[in-house]
Amino acid sequence: MKTNPEKDLELHDKINRETGRVKWSELERHFASGSVIWVSEALDLIDVALRIAHDDKESVTKWMAAGAVAKVSDVQAQTWTAAGETLWASVVSPFVLVQVEKKALH
Template structure:
């Protein structure tokens, strides 16, 4: 079953780094740049759109988190992310704190 972008957008959830860490350890985390719509990225990954994905990887728009990012997140285990599961991956985007 192929989901639509709209269905994927409705599935976006919020998770803390502490909850996502296990997925990193199994190699399942994909960090998505804020300039890419998370549902669109999930649709491309689910649809195995290798041309777009390869372009995003080569430009650093998606990929595995860096060691410095992981260290920063490990020091703030309650850091929040938007996340979307596209089995076997968990696509994440950093949530920026909002100030009122």
Template sequence: MEELRKKLEEDMADVNWNDIKPHAQRDAVIVVNETLNLLDVGVAIAQDDKKAVEHWITEQLISKPSNQQLSDWNIDQTQLFKTLIVQPFVLVQSV
């Protein structure tokens, strides 16, 4: 698990909405609440930790972007996000 965590941590990046937009168009973006550690969520998804992921979904701590969020991000395309790719998803968190 430590090796996975290290690899995912190396893959984390800050990117703007324009770079994320194509992934949103293929419905692959997952918004991670700021109260969660993006790396922890990525590790849980990569390891198929259903219990943790279902808990976060139930608590609305991770979700697909809402239409309002997509609209806001399309208006301000310079907004930065902390991102982590966990195939086939792109996890995003506001910076």
């Protein structure tokens, strides 16, 4: 059965409520197990989480091919560790999706 993530407001709200800022150091053990996924700042983290929860392979494959969604690389992890980075995080078991905070323009 094909699901319709655009109309799943209940799950969207649940994911939104459970998304928060987390220090990278708290996610390193998940990174070590290969379950942390980086989401480009150009995408909406909640939308990506919702589509992963709905197993929307078409959207996820498109984003991965475009380099907008990927497993966190060793370089990203080292950079975030050195900077003491805080990221937005959303859990869609078995994955933890992370996104660098969008910087406000001054």
